[in-house]
Amino acid sequence: FAGLSDISISQDIPVEGEITIPMRSRIREFDSSTLNESVQNTIMRDLKAVGKKFMHVLYPRKSNTLLRDWDLWGPLVLCVTLALMLQRGSADSENDGGPQFAEVFVIIWFGAVTITLNSKLLGGNISFFQSLCVLGYCILPLTVALLVCRLVLLAKPGPINFIVRLFVVIMMFAWSIVASTAFLADSQPPNRKALAVYPVFLFYFVISWMILTFTP
Amino acid sequence: MAAADELAFHEFEEATNLLAETPDVTTISRSDPRTPEGQVAVAVGSGGGYGAEDEVESDKTALLQEQQPQPGFWTFSYYQSFFDVDTSQVLDRIKGSLLPRPGHSFVRHHLRNRPDLYGPFWICATLAFVLAVTGNLTVVLAQRRDSSIHYSPQFHKVTVAGITIYCYAWLVPLALWAFLQWRKGVRERMGPYTFLETVCFYGYSLFIFIPTVVLWLIPVPWLQWLFGALALALSAAGLVFTLWPIVREDTRLVASMLLSAVVLLHALLAMGCKFYFFQPLPLEHMAPAHQDTSLHPNVVLTPTPPRPMTS
Numbered sequence: 001f002a003g004l005s006d007i008s009i010s011q012d013i014p015v016e017g018e019i020t021i022p023m024r025s026r027i028r029e030f031d032s033s034t035l036n037e038s039v040q041n042t043i044m045r046d047l048k049a050v051g052k053k054f055m056h057v058l059y060p061r062k063s064n065t066l067l068r069d070w071d072l073w074g075p076l077v078l079c080v081t082l083a084l085m086l087q088r089g090s091a092d093s094e095n096d097g098g099p100q101f102a103e104v105f106v107i108i109w110f111g112a113v114t115i116t117l118n119s120k121l122l123g124g125n126i127s128f129f130q131s132l133c134v135l136g137y138c139i140l141p142l143t144v145a146l147l148v149c150r151l152v153l154l155a156k157p158g159p160i161n162f163i164v165r166l167f168v169v170i171m172m173f174a175w176s177i178v179a180s181t182a183f184l185a186d187s188q189p190p191n192r193k194a195l196a197v198y199p200v201f202l203f204y205f206v207i208s209w210m211i212l213t214f215t216p
Numbered sequence: 217m218a219a220a221d222e223l224a225f226h227e228f229e230e231a232t233n234l235l236a237e238t239p240d241v242t243t244i245s246r247s248d249p250r251t252p253e254g255q256v257a258v259a260v261g262s263g264g265g266y267g268a269e270d271e272v273e274s275d276k277t278a279l280l281q282e283q284q285p286q287p288g289f290w291t292f293s294y295y296q297s298f299f300d301v302d303t304s305q306v307l308d309r310i311k312g313s314l315l316p317r318p319g320h321s322f323v324r325h326h327l328r329n330r331p332d333l334y335g336p337f338w339i340c341a342t343l344a345f346v347l348a349v350t351g352n353l354t355v356v357l358a359q360r361r362d363s364s365i366h367y368s369p370q371f372h373k374v375t376v377a378g379i380t381i382y383c384y385a386w387l388v389p390l391a392l393w394a395f396l397q398w399r400k401g402v403r404e405r406m407g408p409y410t411f412l413e414t415v416c417f418y419g420y421s422l423f424i425f426i427p428t429v430v431l432w433l434i435p436v437p438w439l440q441w442l443f444g445a446l447a448l449a450l451s452a453a454g455l456v457f458t459l460w461p462i463v464r465e466d467t468r469l470v471a472s473m474l475l476s477a478v479v480l481l482h483a484l485l486a487m488g489c490k491f492y493f494f495q496p497l498p499l500e501h502m503a504p505a506h507q508d509t510s511l512h513p514n515v516v517l518t519p520t521p522p523r524p525m526t527s
Contacts, residue, residue, distance in 0.1 A: 096373055099371040118334070
């Protein structure tokens, strides 16, 4: 710093400009901080994001959180839970049983991909993974319905048993549809909204049917 | 101004509607000063028929296609052009497939050179799932009447239904289109339908089976056959009326063989679905007759454990 004392700036040259901290160094600073943080912090951050999205599904409001910060952890967890609990309801013979794990998994993921492709082909302005994220998270009410159905099935079988299960599945099916259309319907032009929503209806109907016909 | 009136496109729509209703007319379009409103005069005459209407339609298509160069098949917007329909258009096409009228070709009247893939794809998907669901429901309802019938979810039926319906809705139009292309030389006036238009009207013609399948839940056999026959008649009539203007210029033998093959395949699909998914279950079985049910070929009973050991 000793050499700098010799430098002088003449008074009539205007010195102006902006001094800003370039963003790159700030991000580098963040990166190194997430690298050094404890594993618990990393996991908790992701878990909190997933949990926040679950809350958005359970209380559907017009918000962009599900769309903006999409992730596929939630859909994966829900899909695996659903497929594990639904597989091979009655294992009498190889053919006459409930769906296999792979069948449920394939139906959910290929169904979601098909609906997303359909929505994009119709001219919607939602991105591929955002749509997958929304569809996957909105399976949450139906997963809750499956858990309730399993508990109800522990009781004595009979028509009341069936009525209760039917009621719960219908309520959760309606909840899923309302939650997903709250996020997806805005992305389509108004004269094609019904065309984009109908496949979502069919998708959740099939999942609800699999849940309702589940017999342990 | 008279010139602006002459350019109004709604005149073509009027002419097309009139032509569609009375197939034996020709149109003469007059742009001379004697008709300052630029009316298109419709003269009733013999012959012409679908040929004249086809000229009007092909002029419009040529105009449309000139304005939009077709993107390559590797781009996303190529496939987007097949989904360029509105809700009202899809509903209108579905209504058109439910009520076929002689002389009305579904392709000419409803598709109007804008076939879409949305209808066929989702109608097939709906039909496959509805078949599997209602087939399952019949077993449930039968079990409530007669507890000797064993209920199982039978999820493999979804796979079978899906594969059957999609193969029918795509392979049969492919064969039909290939056959019509092969016979193209015999026809002078009408160009054949494109592959997409064939797939499109086949897909929409399957729509009537969706309510029919739901109505098949009613366990009264003669009613089921009645609904099945009605649906088959309407659906096959739609197909025949659409194909008639193309095959009637062919030789009698080929035309009749083609139309009967189309109707036969459609009937096979309907009956195959009925027998596979709605196996006739016994209506009355008392408890003492329980040991007789093992002889009945259609009832699914709980199999004995040695079955996995024999595989």
